[in-house]
Amino acid sequence: MESKTKNVKTWAQIDAMARKGFRGVGLQPGADAVRELKDGWFNAAYAVRLVDGREAVLKIAPAAQAQVMRYERNIMLTEVAIMRLVRQNAGIPVPEIYFCDDARDVCDSSYFFMEKIEGQNLDHVHEAMSPDQKAAIDREIGAIIREINTFKGSFFGYDGNPELRADSWKAAFLKIMDSVFADAADKSVVFDYGYDALRAAVEKHAEALDEVTQPCLVHWDAWKPNFFVEQGRVKGIIDFERALWAEPLMEAQFRSLCWEGVTQAMLGYGKTEFTANEMRRSWLYLLHLALVMHVECYFRHYGSDEVLNKSRELIASAMAWLQAN
Template identity: 40%
Template sequence: MESITKNRQSPDVLRAMIERAYGPGQVPTGEGWADELGHGWFNVAYRIRLRDGADVVLKIAPPPHIEVMTYERGAMSIELNTLDLIRTQTSVPVPEVHFADRSRELCDADYFFMPYIDADNLGIVSGELPAAERDAFMAQLGAANREINSIGGPGFGPLAGPHDTSWRRVFTGIVEDVLTDGERRGVDIGWDYDTVRAVITEHAASLDEVTEPRLVEWDLWDSNVMVRDGRIACVIDHERAFYGDPLIEAGFTGTQLSAFGDPAPFMRGYGHPELTATQQVRRRLYCLHLMLIMVIETVYRGHTDTKQYDFARPLLDEAMALLGRTRR
């Protein structure tokens, strides 16, 4: 996926990063030792072959002069913190961080190295899998996601704070940031921004049911899952995590928006019963939040085609309809 947030670097800079992380003896020579991994949407990532033949991945944050959405600021620090939490407090497989550099001395952004995971990306191969095999993977993902959600937080909000005792205040603030981002860049979301704000306010009481802050990935789609030999080998891309309501996780999206697929295998693996009426309202708010981001981020990413916008805009209308607003 092409995006202006991808902070590509020259071979000389990549070599300097490798030397700092692994020492001069591992700096590769010749050609063909670096390949960009193209399926990411935000950071640039390279598959690097070190001089001893080991494959690693280098992930580089966006350049500082590129404007990102409010919730994406400091995303690499979020990912590093999340990896540490998951690795130390769960059995969910995540990459080891070999080296992280936030000095901005070699390039204009943070970066880190991790091992290359020799496995298939579930989001890429899922269309080729028998339905039973895909369902089995999604059930495994549900179980892994529940284990991640078992990690409690000191309060709702960003991992590094500030924290709040009210999920209502935090979530409505998250949505307000997204709406403000959209207004700042004049993004056409198909609705008056204040109408969306009114819908959020009308249904915000459903958020008060959430009283325990939990670590949530929010972005744990099948495209962030690596699989091998019938099992999840690794979960990647943890840069959007925060302390919130587990129901905001991606695996529950299909309970309200059928375009995101059947959620039953994920929910079965998670062990989550059918949603209550209040939970459905919350999940619809989370769907609206997701669709707002998918529409608005197309401008921030500088997408060169309208594929994502064209997908998300009708679903934003659908999310609004689920919350009682339809076009006259």
């Protein structure tokens, strides 16, 4: 399921980027030195093999003229900065950034090369795992997410987008939600609920956000395709581009709290009890995710309605709870 934001490049263009990043060392001859990685839905990504035998992953941001949502502005540079930050913690298996370039002289957008993680994408092998294997991986993921959340910030919101920041979490979250509604209005997005009803549901529970006073680093996009596993252990976590300074309950590992209860990932994280206000916030965060998923379909023009239909289901679930409680 491709999207129209991907900035796909030729072998020659990628070779030029490699030569700049690796000080004159280019790609091995032949098209098989470049393999497009198609799991991502936003950036273009390639596994590349250099002439000296080294392997790396190249990630290329959408071209400058590509339409993206407001919160997606500058997210590649955010990703690089956050990945370099979290590598300070040995408990977070994040790949090394080899080179990042925003000069736009050999490429029309930002790009970077990073370490290639050994192992298999969790999304590809999860179904074949035994229940015990799945539980062990989920607990390890929960522990990794807890380590990510130990990094503390000085503001709430997005690292690369000053317009979506604030000193309080409530103010930042409301700005973030307003930006999603603005993106939706730009594209004439029609939801199953009116804009006023969606905003009213957020405002009804916004007071619960006041309890959050410490900005923590939140990956936000830590779902199965962003983990790599090998021999029953997590080998790496990627895609920090959507990271923000927020409340840990925004993490993907807590979303299933709304319909599944306490999971193995929560056990691994070490949080299994939730207050009434934490539940309110969890439903707000689910609504935010669902609205983002819905609106991004109008920017990326996917080839199927899979994401659109799933977002409608999640919006309906979140609105039912927020309106009833």
